[in-house]
Amino acid sequence: GAGVSQSPSNKVTEKGKDVELRCDPISGHTALYWYRQSLGQGLEFLIYFQGNSAPDKSGLPSDRFSAERTGGSVSTLTIQRTQQEDSAVYLCASSPRTGERADTQYFGPGTRLTVL
Amino acid sequence: DAKTTQPPSMDCAEGRAANLPCNHSTISGNEYVYWYRQIHSQGPQYIIHGLKNNETNEMASLIITEDRKSSTLILPHATLRDTAVYYCIVSRIYNQGGKLIFGQGTELSVKP
Numbered sequence: 001g002a003g004v005s006q007s008p009s010n011k012v013t014e015k016g017k018d019v020e021l022r023c024d025p026i027s028g029h030t031a032l033y034w035y036r037q038s039l040g041q042g043l044e045f046l047i048y049f050q051g052n053s054a055p056d057k058s059g060l061p062s063d064r065f066s067a068e069r070t071g072g073s074v075s076t077l078t079i080q081r082t083q084q085e086d087s088a089v090y091l092c093a094s095s096p097r098t099g100e101r102a103d104t105q106y107f108g109p110g111t112r113l114t115v116l
Numbered sequence: 117d118a119k120t121t122q123p124p125s126m127d128c129a130e131g132r133a134a135n136l137p138c139n140h141s142t143i144s145g146n147e148y149v150y151w152y153r154q155i156h157s158q159g160p161q162y163i164i165h166g167l168k169n170n171e172t173n174e175m176a177s178l179i180i181t182e183d184r185k186s187s188t189l190i191l192p193h194a195t196l197r198d199t200a201v202y203y204c205i206v207s208r209i210y211n212q213g214g215k216l217i218f219g220q221g222t223e224l225s226v227k228p
Contacts, residue, residue, distance in 0.1 A: 043160065
């Protein structure tokens with residue numbers, strides 16, 4: 001079956017530009033998560049969606065970061081006025097929230113963002 | 117969520133068992149132990165999880181001590197493809213927000 005997909009796989013942008021990163025979760029998974037991993041750093045939680053609602057946005061580093069989810073499926077992470085410190089791999093994960101593996105998170109391959 | 121402590125790196129000979137330890141001395145009764153791994157340049161991959169009992173699946177075995185303060189992930193016959201960073205995470209059952217708190221993990225190098 002299809003796993004979590006993310007696009008683009010790589011994005012190079014100039015400082016100050018806005019970027020949109022897309023995540024397609026596993027079909028039927030109601031929970032969706034965004035994380036980021038900076039060079040040499042661990043994985044850092046950004047935001048969690050249950051359905052189309054985001055009950056936990058505590059990891060978003062600034063108000064330049066926002067995310068939405070529509071139809072309980074696709075999610076978009078938007079970074080406005082990008083800064084060089086935003087350079088990282090942005091990872092999306094989804095989980096079914098029911099069944100034996102309710103809270104098991106399945107990760108996509110990530111989007112590597114480079115801000116010049 | 118409880119913090120975990122893992123050795124930063126380990127080596128293992130190909131074909132031998134890899135035993136990766138994890139301490140989680142402050143684990144609560146409603147917290148699971150999860151193991152994920154991240155192969156270079158890929159997203160993390162779920163391996164196994166458990167609450168109290170030992171667990172086994174097609175990838176690995178998880179041994180949890182009786183007091184639940186530590187656990188060991190066992191890869192029974194390590195291959196070169198098992199070279200990765202392994203993360204031990206404790207997470208509440210149906211936890212709030214569902215977020216995973218990743219530490220630094222153990223970098224496992226499987227050598228020929």
